[in-house]
Amino acid sequence: MSLLADRIGAPSVVRGAPFPLLIAQDVLDPASAASLAHDFPRYRGAGFFPYAVADCGPSMNALVAELTAPGFSDRIGDLLGIERLSQYPVLVTICRALNLRHGTIHTDSQSKVASALVYLNPEWAPSHAGCLRFLSSGNDIEALVAPEIKPVYGALTAFRRTENSFHGHLPYEGERRVIQIAWLVDADAVDRKTRRGRFSRAIKWLSGRIDGWFGKGRDKDAAHLD
Numbered sequence: 001m002s003l004l005a006d007r008i009g010a011p012s013v014v015r016g017a018p019f020p021l022l023i024a025q026d027v028l029d030p031a032s033a034a035s036l037a038h039d040f041p042r043y044r045g046a047g048f049f050p051y052a053v054a055d056c057g058p059s060m061n062a063l064v065a066e067l068t069a070p071g072f073s074d075r076i077g078d079l080l081g082i083e084r085l086s087q088y089p090v091l092v093t094i095c096r097a098l099n100l101r102h103g104t105i106h107t108d109s110q111s112k113v114a115s116a117l118v119y120l121n122p123e124w125a126p127s128h129a130g131c132l133r134f135l136s137s138g139n140d141i142e143a144l145v146a147p148e149i150k151p152v153y154g155a156l157t158a159f160r161r162t163e164n165s166f167h168g169h170l171p172y173e174g175e176r177r178v179i180q181i182a183w184l185v186d187a188d189a190v191d192r193k194t195r196r197g198r199f200s201r202a203i204k205w206l207s208g209r210i211d212g213w214f215g216k217g218r219d220k221d222a223a224h225l226d
Contacts, residue, residue: 116158130172
């Protein structure tokens with residue numbers, strides 16, 4: 001098993017205000033790092049794409065199975081104050097790289113109950129760019145309510161979606177490996193977001209490098225509706 005679930009709990013940063021969130025470190029087995037790197041999907045295009053078994057190798061598929069198991073869901077739900085989070089359908093998306101337009105401030109859509117992010121980057125430059133921030137404002141990337149999260153191997157964060165669950169990061173371009181687990185309100189929402197993600201992947205495949213130019217000069221405090 002790659003997931004060290006016992007690391008998610010007491011050692012974590014858990015905050016209830018302004019919205020429920022948690023931050024944990026070292027939740028992935030160091031011995032699995034090489035196999036997960038080898039088995040990570042090789043997407044053409046930047047951003048998050050719907051998980052597909054065929055895109056991943058065995059160790060990645062095993063990790064996704066662990067992250068979508070009822071026990072993991074309910075553990076996250078308990079920490080975020082959500083009763084039986086496992087009752088909600090799950091959407092898994094995976095990102096290998098980002099463009100500069102990504103990471104603008106948002107709350108997530110109303111169809112999301114909660115989200116968790118697990119990072120798989122072996123190291124990160126001594127920079128704030130690309131580090132996730134939880135915020136008290138929808139128009140100020142410096143309004144942190146918790147320590148920013150460097151997206152290094154084994155870092156995990158989760159939060160409950162609310163009307164003020166603002167989050168984002170400073171503009172970053174390049175490889176940034178992460179698995180996102182989203183618990184949605186119903187199966188229709190999962191189907192809708194999956195279709196949209198597949199369409200987005202096809203468009204990015206066709207557009208190639210042109211995709212990287214859109215939003216390249218965005219302001220660091222830029223926000224969007226999700």
